[in-house]
Amino acid sequence: MKKAAVIILFLLCSLTFTNLYADTPPGHIAISPPFFELSLGSKPINESIRMVNLKKEPIKVKVEVYNWTMDEKNEVKVIPGTSQSLEQWMLINPLSFTVEPAGTQIIRFSIRPRTKPDPGEHHAMIFLTEQLPDSLETKKNAIKVLFRYGMAVYADTDPVKKSSTLASLTCDKGASMLKAEISNTGNIRTRLKGNYTIWKAGTFPGFKAMTDYINKPKTEKKPDGLLDSGALNSAPVLAGQRRTVITPIGTRDNKAGNFVVAVKGMLDDKPVEKLFP
Numbered sequence: 420m421k422k423a424a425v426i427i428l429f430l431l432c433s434l435t436f437t438n439l440y441a442d443t444p445p446g447h448i449a450i451s452p453p454f455f456e457l458s459l460g461s462k463p464i465n466e467s468i469r470m471v472n473l474k475k476e477p478i479k480v481k482v483e484v485y486n487w488t489m490d491e492k493n494e495v496k497v498i499p500g501t502s503q504s505l506e507q508w509m510l511i512n513p514l515s516f517t518v519e520p521a522g523t524q525i526i527r528f529s530i531r532p533r534t535k536p537d538p539g540e541h542h543a544m545i546f547l548t549e550q551l552p553d554s555l556e557t558k559k560n561a562i563k564v565l566f567r568y569g570m571a572v573y574a575d576t577d578p579v580k581k582s583s584t585l586a587s588l589t590c591d592k593g594a595s596m597l598k599a600e601i602s603n604t605g606n607i608r609t610r611l612k613g614n615y616t617i618w619k620a621g622t623f624p625g626f627k628a629m630t631d632y633i634n635k636p637k638t639e640k641k642p643d644g645l646l647d648s649g650a651l652n653s654a655p656v657l658a659g660q661r662r663t664v665i666t667p668i669g670t671r672d673n674k675a676g677n678f679v680v681a682v683k684g685m686l687d688d689k690p691v692e693k694l695f696p
Contacts, residue, residue: 447472447474448470448474450468450469450470450568450570454570454572455571455574456573458577459530459532459574460576460577463530463531465527465528465529466527466528467525467528468525468526468545468570469523469524469525470547471521471522471523472521472522472523472524476520476552477519477520478518478549478552479550479552480516481514481515481548482513482514482515482546482547482548483546484509484545484546485543485546486498486542486544489654489655489657489660493663503534503541504543505541505542506543507533508531508532508533509528509543509572510529510531511526512527513526526545526547530574536574538580539575539576539579539580539658540573541573541575541576542571542574544570544571545570546567546569546570547566547568547570548565549565573607575607580606580607581687581688582605583601583603583604583605583687583689584604585599585601585611585686586601588682590680590682590695595668595669596665597665597666598663598665599665600662600663601656601661601663601664601686602660602661603656603660603661608656608657608658610654610655610686611651611652611653611664611684613650613651613685614650614682614684615649615651615680615682615683616632616633616645616647616648616681617668617681618678618681619646620678620696622644622645623644623681623694628642632645633648647668647669649666649668651666651682652664652666668680680694680695681693
């Protein structure tokens with residue numbers, strides 16, 4: 420029996436899907452790309468993942484692939500595969516490996532459909548899970564933080580249909596959050612992409628000026644009146660789903676309410692602009 424206490428650190432890359440695309444995620448690894456969006460036809464697809472070990476010790480990793488969906492809380496949920504789910508058509512090599520300190524491992528995968536893909540999205544989640552080192556198998560009172568990184572793979576087959584609706588977009592200043600209710604009646608995922616900014620009351624310069632600021636280097640001075648800014652939560656809403664996507668915003672220090680929140684983004688090809696006084 421293992422004596423070490425183990426803490427598993429879950430990094431569901433696109434997946435809790437709250438913009439966790441860091442160069443060095445917790446667990447001291449670097450993985451690229453963060454996810455895949457591919458076109459799936461009759462020919463095989465070959466891709467690769469690059470993992471770098473930034474720790475000062477070797478890491479043992481296990482690779483698994485599953486079918487998945489997003490539950491009501493916008494969290495990844497593993498579900499049984501079907502004849503049309505992508506993981507049924509994937510071959511991955513290697514399935515386990517050890518990476519030395521400062522070393523790199525390439526994980527290759529191919530997609531070879533066994534049946535004709537239906538139109539629309541097919542997806543899978545590749546999990547890279549760190550295994551307990553042999554040196555800790557018998558140690559007592561040892562604490563080890565392990566990572567589990569989930570990488571989404573999307574493969575789309577023509578004809579693709581994008582059809583989404585922003586049913587509502589609200590701002591709860593007291594709870595410091597934006598809520599976007601999105602309905603997806605298409606056959607591939609949709610995302611609300613964009614940014615929010617928070618301004619002192621009476622200083623919002625308009626959406627064009629907001630866009631100009633967002634596109635500038637972060638090292639430049641903030642415009643007068645700007646309190647905070649950030650990216651919207653771009654969690655995917657899968658085909659056939661209706662979900663509420665929440666973006667935490669930095670209004671906790673502005674309880675007096677003398678500020679406005681501006682949101683600018685895109686849902687598929689539809690622009691979104693809204694100002695909350």
